[in-house]
Amino acid sequence: MTEVIVTPQESGKTLHAQVGDVVVVRLPESPTTGFRWSIVGGPDDVLRLRDERFELAGGGGIGGGGTRIFRLAANHGGTAGVELKLWQEWEGEKSVTDRVRVTVHVD
Numbered sequence: 001m002t003e004v005i006v007t008p009q010e011s012g013k014t015l016h017a018q019v020g021d022v023v024v025v026r027l028p029e030s031p032t033t034g035f036r037w038s039i040v041g042g043p044d045d046v047l048r049l050r051d052e053r054f055e056l057a058g059g060g061g062i063g064g065g066g067t068r069i070f071r072l073a074a075n076h077g078g079t080a081g082v083e084l085k086l087w088q089e090w091e092g093e094k095s096v097t098d099r100v101r102v103t104v105h106v107d
Contacts, residue, residue: 004074006082006102014103023047023072023104025084029054030065034088035097037068046080046106047072074106 004017006025017023027037031054039049050071057066072082086098 004104006100008098008100010102011100012102014105017074017104017106019074019077019106021074021106022050023074023082025070025072025082025100027068027084027086027100028065029068029086032064035086035095036089037070037084037086038089039070040083040085040099041081044080045076046074046078047082047104048075072104074104077106079103079105 002018002021004015004021004023006015006023008027015023029035029037050073052068052070055067055069056064070084081101081103083099083101085096087093088095
């Protein structure tokens with residue numbers, strides 16, 4: 001199993017993975033601002049959300065920033081688009097301040 005890492009710098013790119021790999025999306029986030037990253041769209045046969053968590057930055061205290069991490073399992077061969085948005089969910093689409101989009105081709 002290999003991890004394919006996605007950060008904001010990969011936005012707009014096509015990445016390659018093998019069945020059984022894990023696509024790890026790591027995005028900076030400060031949840032105390034109310035803005036959180038969310039995956040746009042639902043589950044897919046090619047990539048499935050395995051888990052999601054927030055890691056507080058080293059040395060950061062309560063209320064500090066950190067990294068939102070999504071782990072997606074590459075289950076089947078094919079191509080899948082992955083889109084995430086940074087937003088305040090209760091404010092709706094007008095609150096989106098950033099998006100990250102990648103295409104993942106799984107062999």
